[in-house]
Amino acid sequence: MKAIYGLCDVNNFYVSCERSFRPDLENKPVIVLSNNDGCAVARSNEVKNLGIKMGAPLHLIQKEVTEHDIQVFSSNYALYGDMSHRFASIVEEYTNQVEIYSIDELFIGFNGFKHYNLTHHSQKLVKAVRRSLGLPICIGLAPSKTLAKVANHYAKWLGVDGGVISLDTEYKIQNALKHLPVNEIWGIGRKLSKRLNSHGIKTALNLRDAEISTLRRHYSVNMERTIRELRGEPCYGLKEQPAPKKQIVCTRSFANKTSDYETVKKAIAYHVTRGCENLRKQSSMARAIHVGIRTNPFSKGDAQYVNSMVMKLPEYTNNTSVFLKAANTALKRLFRERFLYKKCGIMLLDLTQGQVQQPDLFHHVNQNPKLMKLVDSMNHKYGKSTVRFGSEGFDKQWVMRSERKSPAYTTRWDDILKVA
Numbered sequence: 310m311k312a313i314y315g316l317c318d319v320n321n322f323y324v325s326c327e328r329s330f331r332p333d334l335e336n337k338p339v340i341v342l343s344n345n346d347g348c349a350v351a352r353s354n355e356v357k358n359l360g361i362k363m364g365a366p367l368h369l370i371q372k373e374v375t376e377h378d379i380q381v382f383s384s385n386y387a388l389y390g391d392m393s394h395r396f397a398s399i400v401e402e403y404t405n406q407v408e409i410y411s412i413d414e415l416f417i418g419f420n421g422f423k424h425y426n427l428t429h430h431s432q433k434l435v436k437a438v439r440r441s442l443g444l445p446i447c448i449g450l451a452p453s454k455t456l457a458k459v460a461n462h463y464a465k466w467l468g469v470d471g472g473v474i475s476l477d478t479e480y481k482i483q484n485a486l487k488h489l490p491v492n493e494i495w496g497i498g499r500k501l502s503k504r505l506n507s508h509g510i511k512t513a514l515n516l517r518d519a520e521i522s523t524l525r526r527h528y529s530v531n532m533e534r535t536i537r538e539l540r541g542e543p544c545y546g547l548k549e550q551p552a553p554k555k556q557i558v559c560t561r562s563f564a565n566k567t568s569d570y571e572t573v574k575k576a577i578a579y580h581v582t583r584g585c586e587n588l589r590k591q592s593s594m595a596r597a598i599h600v601g602i603r604t605n606p607f608s609k610g611d612a613q614y615v616n617s618m619v620m621k622l623p624e625y626t627n628n629t630s631v632f633l634k635a636a637n638t639a640l641k642r643l644f645r646e647r648f649l650y651k652k653c654g655i656m657l658l659d660l661t662q663g664q665v666q667q668p669d670l671f672h673h674v675n676q677n678p679k680l681m682k683l684v685d686s687m688n689h690k691y692g693k694s695t696v697r698f699g700s701e702g703f704d705k706q707w708v709m710r711s712e713r714k715s716p717a718y719t720t721r722w723d724d725i726l727k728v729a
């Protein structure tokens with residue numbers, strides 16, 4: 310039997326998370342905003358049907374919001390992250406081959422499911438996610454990941470009963486590809502599809518049936534892979550263990566421009582802390598940190614300043630306090646008074662896995678793994694930032710606007726849903 314790949318995808322993920330705890334919003338238009346309440350980053354179908362585009366700035370759609378009583382939410386990443394995690398753990402009860410592709414998309418495999426009816430099995434999974442999390446999902450099944458994406462697209466678009474579409478015959482595959490514009494194919498962006506269109510390749514079926522050798526000459530080897538995948542020859546396997554990140558980036562804009570050194574320092578400390586947590590989570594160590602600050606290039610009236618620097622450490626480490634010290638030294642050198650800063654961030658560089666160490670003869674870094682472990686486990690158990698480094702401070706004045714954020718239903722005891 311040929312391998313079958315599945316793609317499980319939550320429909321309108323952020324919106325669905327909000328609805329999960331506010332069932333009164335079912336069938337009502339809902340929007341979730343980006344950081345700092347700027348633009349729409351998730352829209353319910355009702356909002357899509359009103360013609361409001363992805364990324365529409367809130368101040369430009371105010372009229373529609375009032376007119377159609379659209380419910381507007383700030384993004385609540387604590388909630389979405391936690392729901393994503395729960396989603397994955399339910400999927401893992403139905404198959405042990407899972408690749409986490411994005412916050413709301415999982416590729417799955419069915420090794421050892423020879424005697425199963427995979428469509429029925431997947432329909433059960435759709436029901437389980439709906440029952441346990443209140444999230445609507447669709448699953449596409451097909452002989453390659455690219456085709457599984459196509460199947461999922463149709464399952465969602467057609468709103469099929471049971472939420473599952475399986476492209477398991479040549480007839481079904483051909484039909485699906487015939488009606489799919491080439492730009493809807495996984496990995497074919499807008500630029501590529503324009504070029505393909507100019508070569509007369511308009512639909513996914515056109516691409517599948519194109520001559521591989523000709524296209525490989527004009528495009529890249531990835532194009533060949535895509536064509537083979539569309540033909541049902543899998544070229545991309547499941548990546549069950551995501552590769553550890555090669556660098557860790559934490560950066561964010563301030564809610565308001567600031568010229569206050571202490572505020573910038575606290576924000577940097579916050580980013581360093583988060584970055585080091587992620588570093589330890591993937592069992593890595595780093596030996597350099599990049600610190601950057603800048604003003605807002607779009608504020609034409611403001612004097613502009615952008616600067617950054619890399620601090621190298623004598624040894625690899627994942628000790629937060631070592632990076633905090635390095636970041637503070639960097640900030641002291643970078644910071645200039647009289648500018649209004651809009652953004653700052655850090656990057657942890659030169660990452661290594663595990664315990665490989667080349668100790669420096671003259672400098673010694675205090676590693677303190679026990680303390681780091683304790684901090685991580687307490688924050689995991691009692692909530693983010695329960696234990697923190699002093700330099701992070703307690704007032705997060707720099708944090709961006711999120712005035713319409715829903716409660717942290719699943720990650721904070723105080724916010725747990727009460728049933729009267």
Ligand SMILES: [Mg+2]
Nearest residue numbers: 318319321413
């Ligand atoms: Mg989705």
